[in-house]
Amino acid sequence: MTTVKTPAGEQAGGLTGAVKSRxxxxxxxxSLVVIYAFFSIVSPFxxxxxxxxAILFSTVVIGTLAIGxxxxxxxxxxxxxxxxxxxxxxxxxGVFIVNLHLPLALGVPLTILFGGFMxxxxxxxxxxxxxxxxxxxxxxxxxxxxLALVLSHSTPIYFTDIAGYTDLSSGFLIxxxxxxxxxxxxxxxxxxxxxxxxxxGRYTYSIGSNEEVTALSGxxxxxxxxxxxxxxxxxxxxxxxMISARLGSAQPATGMGYELQAIAAVVIGGTSLSGGKGxxxxxxxxxxxxxVLNNGLQIMSIxxxxxxxxxxxxxxxxxYTDRIRKKEA
Amino acid sequence: MKIPxxxxxxxxxALAVSxxxxxxxxxxxxxxxxxxxxxxxxxxxHQFWQSVKKGAEDxxxxxGARITFVGPATEQDVxxxxxxxxxxxxxxxxxxxxxxxxxxxxxxxxxxxxxQNIPVIAFxxxxxxxxxxxxxxTDNKAAAxxxxxxxxxxxxxxxKVAMVVHDQTSLSxxxxxxxxxxxxxxxxxxITVLPPQYGGGDQLQxxxxxxxxxxxxxxxxGIYGSNEGSAIGVIxxxxxxxxxxxxxxxxxxGKAQIDAINSGVESGAITQDPVDIGRQLVDAALKAxxxxxxxxxxxxxxxxxxxxxxxxxxxxxxxxx
Numbered sequence: 288m289t290t291v292k293t294p295a296g297e298q299a300g301g302l303t304g305a306v307k308s309r310x311x312x313x314x315x316x317x318s319l320v321v322i323y324a325f326f327s328i329v330s331p332f333x334x335x336x337x338x339x340x341a342i343l344f345s346t347v348v349i350g351t352l353a354i355g356x357x358x359x360x361x362x363x364x365x366x367x368x369x370x371x372x373x374x375x376x377x378x379x380x381g382v383f384i385v386n387l388h389l390p391l392a393l394g395v396p397l398t399i400l401f402g403g404f405m406x407x408x409x410x411x412x413x414x415x416x417x418x419x420x421x422x423x424x425x426x427x428x429x430x431x432x433x434l435a436l437v438l439s440h441s442t443p444i445y446f447t448d449i450a451g452y453t454d455l456s457s458g459f460l461i462x463x464x465x466x467x468x469x470x471x472x473x474x475x476x477x478x479x480x481x482x483x484x485x486x487x488g489r490y491t492y493s494i495g496s497n498e499e500v501t502a503l504s505g506x507x508x509x510x511x512x513x514x515x516x517x518x519x520x521x522x523x524x525x526x527x528x529m530i531s532a533r534l535g536s537a538q539p540a541t542g543m544g545y546e547l548q549a550i551a552a553v554v555i556g557g558t559s560l561s562g563g564k565g566x567x568x569x570x571x572x573x574x575x576x577x578x579v580l581n582n583g584l585q586i587m588s589i590x591x592x593x594x595x596x597x598x599x600x601x602x603x604x605x606x607y608t609d610r611i612r613k614k615e616a
Numbered sequence: 617m618k619i620p621x622x623x624x625x626x627x628x629x630a631l632a633v634s635x636x637x638x639x640x641x642x643x644x645x646x647x648x649x650x651x652x653x654x655x656x657x658x659x660x661x662h663q664f665w666q667s668v669k670k671g672a673e674d675x676x677x678x679x680g681a682r683i684t685f686v687g688p689a690t691e692q693d694v695x696x697x698x699x700x701x702x703x704x705x706x707x708x709x710x711x712x713x714x715x716x717x718x719x720x721x722x723x724x725x726x727x728x729x730x731x732q733n734i735p736v737i738a739f740x741x742x743x744x745x746x747x748x749x750x751x752x753x754t755d756n757k758a759a760a761x762x763x764x765x766x767x768x769x770x771x772x773x774x775x776k777v778a779m780v781v782h783d784q785t786s787l788s789x790x791x792x793x794x795x796x797x798x799x800x801x802x803x804x805x806x807i808t809v810l811p812p813q814y815g816g817g818d819q820l821q822x823x824x825x826x827x828x829x830x831x832x833x834x835x836x837x838g839i840y841g842s843n844e845g846s847a848i849g850v851i852x853x854x855x856x857x858x859x860x861x862x863x864x865x866x867x868x869x870g871k872a873q874i875d876a877i878n879s880g881v882e883s884g885a886i887t888q889d890p891v892d893i894g895r896q897l898v899d900a901a902l903k904a905x906x907x908x909x910x911x912x913x914x915x916x917x918x919x920x921x922x923x924x925x926x927x928x929x930x931x932x933x934x935x936x937x
Contacts, residue, residue: 333706530695533698533721536694541692543690543692581699581703586707588684
């Protein structure tokens with residue numbers, strides 16, 4: 288999955304660009320290993336299979352959002368609506384499954400499609416109405432947060448009586464590997480393949496690198512942008528399912544701030560906010576670095592104030608290295 | 617590109633190490649090898665939770681225990697709280713203090729705590745489970761009765777009184793309503809209490825309710841607001857209606873309410889004592905660690921505060937802006 292064949296890499300100078308891109312991912316992974324090793328040495332409680340799974344588990348929701356939004360960011364867009372959008376999707380899941388008594392096999396796909404629909408609306412606003420992505424998705428962020436409260440009457444919707452719903456998150460299809468973690472790994476692989484091997488992925492890079500050139504070469508940029516936002520929205524829908532399955536309830540007021548954590552994961556993973564560059568494996572590593580830091584610092588009993596300071600420093604360091612890399616490329 | 621990245625990684629590692637060094641200070645209270653009590657609260661930045669933390673720290677250092685205190689950024693971040701609870705349990709603390717945002721979401725983790733033989737002390741609000749050894753919280757019924765008593769005294773035990781309550785479903789809403797009503801029924805035969813109105817704790821909605829109550833009852837003597845939002849709404853409603861001479865009794869604090877009490881618009885209010893919650897929490901946790909018997913509930917302190925005692929350090933410590 289560690290792709291080397293991105294248009295960005297090719298533009299940066301053929302083979303050398305490709306090698307650099309791979310090296311960057313290796314180094315991001317190396318940072319993750321270093322941090323992991325550090326916590327394992329300093330804390331007697333950190334290094335265990337149980338804690339390893341706990342870290343992966345806590346990455347699922349942010350990781351799912353981050354994977355979806357990687358596509359948007361590579362296309363030089365931004366999506367601020369994924370946090371509250373996720374809350375709205377969780378509520379929709381409650382509406383479909385608890386209120387309307389739809390079976391899981393129908394309610395879950397409908398929820399994911401609803402996420403895709405929200406993404407499509409974002410896409411229309413950005414690509415057709417030409418509203419800047421920051422503003423279009425900011426509006427969606429507010430609207431989705433409000434709708435989540437309206438549709439749920441501002442109270443959590445509980446899935447207590449729905450057999451199998453929480454198993455989507457905490458059940459075990461494979462022994463010792465919670466389903467939530469399995470789902471994250473599976474969607475990461477699917478997204479990684481789509482980003483590097485499919486037309487959607489190629490045009491995502493191409494639009495992000497240079498929208499005008501892409502349009503001049505005969506590609507319908509508007510249509511593909513719609514596709515990118517709608518596709519990313521599917522992950523928002525899935526994140527809504529995963530968070531409500533984990534909590535056993537759809538919490539309508541949650542989600543604010545999740546978009547920033549997801550964007551942070553994407554950026555730490557080496558995806559450029561100016562578009563054209565990035566990878567799913569990088570995003571996954573970025574999300575894991577955040578989770579490992581959260582988990583490790585808390586286990587070490589570092590005061591909560593300082594945990595945030597360290598996270599901020601890590602984001603700065605990651606973006607700074609990215610800048611230097613770009614200058615050299 | 618290789619060199620800067622490695623430098624950056626080293627810098628990050630160095631930063632982490634240096635913070636790890638001061639990390640020992642993170643477990644507050646008397647250092648060393650005292651029992652570790654992990655506290656997962658409903659919030660962190662808010663003044664109320666910082667006061668709970670302070671009380672817990674004070675008690676811990678007095679009793680030779682160590683505490684850690686974490687909480688999510690907002691009271692809606694249920695997932696973040698569940699993650700925090702997971703991380704705290706990974707440390708295998710000797711006891712766990714927990715204020716659940718959503719009891720059901722945390723149920724599997726409480727089971728895990730039980731399996732790890734970590735006693736759980738619920739605080740602030742109850743945890744809907746039989747795992748916690750005890751619940752350390754304000755007795756809202758008794759506190760509301762105290763508000764009723766002060767309101768009745770102020771109006772001389774005669775006349776009509778209205779109440780604006782934050783909701784009819786939450787435990788705190790019901791207790792703060794019933795505590796007030798019961799006291800009035802038993803102790804103030806001269807006072808008529810109008811049926812409770814519910815404003816969702818929303819200032820604007822509570823203000824509108826207050827105005828319609830005033831419209832319908834020009835002879836009203838006093839109003840009670842059952843939490844910060846309700847009380848501030850009552851104050852706003854009374855001011856907008858241009859009524860004077862009413863006795864207002866509130867609950868909790870907040871800048872608007874403190875200002876109203878200082879300016880004499882509001883007679884006074886009940887405040888919980890978050891510092892006491894923190895103290896009692898640590899105290900109960902230590903007892904649980906020593907396998908001492910604990911009551912089902914531990915009631916923490918509350919105070920009636922008004923213009924006369926608002927500057928009292930004990931009151932000041934319990935108030936938040």
